Amino acid sequence: MPQLKELFVEELQDLLHAETQLVGALPKMAEAAHDPQLRQAFEKHLEQTQGHVERLKKVFELMGEKAQPKPCKAMLGLVEEGQETIEEGRDKEPMAADLALITAAQKIEHYEISGYGTVRGLARQLGELEAATLLSHTLGEEESADFLLTAVSKPLLQQASLDEMGAEVNLETTPASSSQPRRKKASSK
Ligand SMILES: [Fe+2]
Ligand SMILES: [Fe+2]
Numbered sequence: 001m002p003q004l005k006e007l008f009v010e011e012l013q014d015l016l017h018a019e020t021q022l023v024g025a026l027p028k029m030a031e032a033a034h035d036p037q038l039r040q041a042f043e044k045h046l047e048q049t050q051g052h053v054e055r056l057k058k059v060f061e062l063m064g065e066k067a068q069p070k071p072c073k074a075m076l077g078l079v080e081e082g083q084e085t086i087e088e089g090r091d092k093e094p095m096a097a098d099l100a101l102i103t104a105a106q107k108i109e110h111y112e113i114s115g116y117g118t119v120r121g122l123a124r125q126l127g128e129l130e131a132a133t134l135l136s137h138t139l140g141e142e143e144s145a146d147f148l149l150t151a152v153s154k155p156l157l158q159q160a161s162l163d164e165m166g167a168e169v170n171l172e173t174t175p176a177s178s179s180q181p182r183r184k185k186a187s188s189k
Contacts, residue, residue, distance in 0.1 A: 008122040009065050012056060015115050017069035019052045022108065025079045029101055032086040034094035037152050038102065045145045052138045059123075059131045078108050095156050095163075102153045109146040116142060 001009070026049060030042035060067040082104040089097030116139035123132035 004122065004126055005063070008119060008126060008128075009060075009063060010070065011115065011119045011122065012059060012063075012065075013068055013070035014072045015112075015119065016053065016056045016060075016067060018072040018075035018112065018115065019049055019056060020069060021072070021075050021079050022049045023053060025082055028086060029082060029105060032089060033098055033101060035098050035152065035156065038098050038149075041145070041148050041152055042105070044148075045141075048141045048145065052141070055134045055138050059134055062128065062131050062134075074111055075108070078104070078111060082108065095160055099153060099156055099160065102149050102156075106146060106149050109142055109149065112142045113139065113146065 023046070026042050026046040030039050030046065033039040033042055057067045082101075085100045085104040089100055092100070116135055120132050120135040120139060123129070123135055
């Protein structure tokens with residue numbers, strides 16, 4: 001197989017493995033999310049991710065290659081970190097847990113964005129324009145998932161800042177003997 005095509009197919013195999021892992025990981029992230037909008041964002045992206053797997057299979061077909069995944073160690077690591085974030089989040093306040101989940105999810109999206117940017121470029125270079133269009137479509141969905149996560153994080157970050165200011169004011173105005181941080185631990189689900 002010519003070198004460029006070989007590289008293209010290998011990168012597709014890496015992405016296929018990455019996406020397949022995400023189909024398993026995203027429901028867990030959705031379940032762990034406290035904020036309904038964050039949960040929705042994960043659920044929506046799960047549906048998109050299932051489409052990404054199908055689109056990759058179509059690209060393999062276009063290339064006359066078998067859709068065979070090749071272990072993507074980077075995504076294995078990112079998903080493992082995501083799992084840790086979920087577990088650590090059980091001891092955190094909901095807002096902090098959600099912000100940590102968003103951080104883990106955005107690292108995943110950024111990895112995918114870089115992967116799809118590369119394969120789309122390789123597809124164009126190889127003159128595989130139909131494949132490039134399919135990969136472009138997925139790349140667009142990865143980017144919008146990333147934007148959506150940023151949008152969902154904004155009110156959470158604002159609230160977190162307000163809470164911290166409130167906690168500081170509270171500490172300043174409360175006599176030392178009874179200075180208990182005001183932040184209450186919200187009920188975990
Ligand atoms: Fe994806
Ligand atoms: Fe994604």
